[in-house]
Amino acid sequence: MIKRLIPSFILVTLYYFNGITNAQIINKTSENINKIKTDSSSSLIEIQKEVYPYRFPIWGQKVYDRGYSLPLPIGFSAGYVNSSMGMHITDLDVGFKPVNEFQQDENGQPILDKDGNPKKAPYFGKNLPQETVDNIVKGPILDQLKNDVTLATATGMNYRMDMYILPFMNVYGMVSDVKCTTAIGLGDISTETFDALAFGGGVTMAYGFKGWFGTVDVNYSTTETDLLESNVIVSTYSVRVGKRIPLNHGKQSIAFYVGAMNRNFVSDEPSPGYIHLSSVLPGDKIPDEIPLGPINDGIENKIAEVYDGLPMPIKRKIEKELGRVPDGSQLNNFLNETVSKEFKDRINNTAVEYSIKKELIQAWTVQCGFSLEINKHFAIRGEYGIADNNKFLMTGINYRFGIKK
The missing domain is CATH 2.40.128 (Lipocalin)
Structure with missing residues (x-):
């Protein structure tokens, strides 16, 4: 980068x-x-100025x-x-900051948390100490x-x-x-x-x-x-x-x-x-998907085990997003989409000073x-x-x- x-x-x-x-x-x-102009009828000499x-x-x-x-x-x-x-x-010197400090909906309005406060927008480098950036750059x-x-x-x-x-x-x-x-x-x-x-x-x-x-x-x-x-x-x-x-x-x-x-x-x-930051990524492109790994029975079973251990409020949120109780394959696809979207959101909301x-x-x-x-x-x-x-x-x-x- x-x-x-x-x-x-x-x-x-x-x-x-x-x-x-x-x-x-x-x-x-x-x-x-x-x-110099001469007059033949007299002995006078006239200087003609250009x-x-x-x-x-x-x-x-x-x-x-x-x-x-x-x-x-x-x-x-x-x-x-x-x-x-x-x-x-x-x-x-290089530093990172958010383009938009707070998350916004499709209408450009701030998204509020459960307490009614605007949600902070994620961006690349949010959790990266400036000292670490300076050590790399300088x-x-x-x-x-x-x-x-x-x-x-x-x-x-x-x-x-x-x-x-x-x-x-x-x-x-x-x-x-x-x-x-x-x-x-x-x-x-x-x-x-x-x-x-x-x-x-x-x-x-x-x-x-x-x-x-x-x-x-x-x-x-x-x-x-x-x-x-x-x-x-x-x-x-x-x-x-x-x-x-x-x-x-x-x-x-x-x-x-x-x-x-x-x-x-x-x-x-x-x-x-x-x-x-999005304008200086290689090829000026952000990947549409970040795969978490190949789909196989082992991964699906592990994902299902993780899902079974989640708190009930999170399970209900996932089920609401998917429309039903998911299996391992559906969970894998859901996580892929979620991670990819968050990655793109972070990149698009990051400015480099x-x-x-x-x-x-x-x-x-x-x-x-x-x-x-x-x-x-x-x-x-x-x-x-x-x-x-x-x-x-x-x-x-x-x-x-x-x-x-």
């Missing part, structure tokens, strides 16, 4: 890629872009006058991301978890909106709908898959000079899932440098770049969570990628990052536009 619970506790955080491409960075191309047509970025006209080419200020990106991170579990299980690599993987679509507020500064927000999987080895490898919603924001500082460019990016993202009571916040810092190569007489371009990225959990505090602390094995990755500028509006980008127990793959398309003055 623990082998199924552990993967449910781990939460992977999706890294958000910096959607700025080489063609979408302010670039020093010339000393002055103002046009007007920057968009509302953003702030100071766009000033840097435009100094010979900088500016990208369209607003962009929307959609991309597919596959990210995996290796981590160690450094601390783990003993051999946690010792092995500290040495094993837990691999957390997230795949999903990442949507990003950005804007150049200043010529060298781009701010953005993003959201992702991701499918997460965690795998851990406790003997046989066990996996758990769940959905999560991730969102965040960041800022990119960017500059280009004669085809060379560089970016520094900082963002914070949080991942939300039903498995955890609080969101997991991750910080990401990255730097990239690259070279732009013109294509098709400058109408298009392709760029290649390399860089480094650091991502880590913002808080060292353990992540608390809550999950139903947990607190888990984890650390990334490798926070830094080496990044490399490309950007293909189709025109000033569209660009396609791909990026790959790798380190020990840490991989990242991204591909997507970016569309840019501007709001005119």
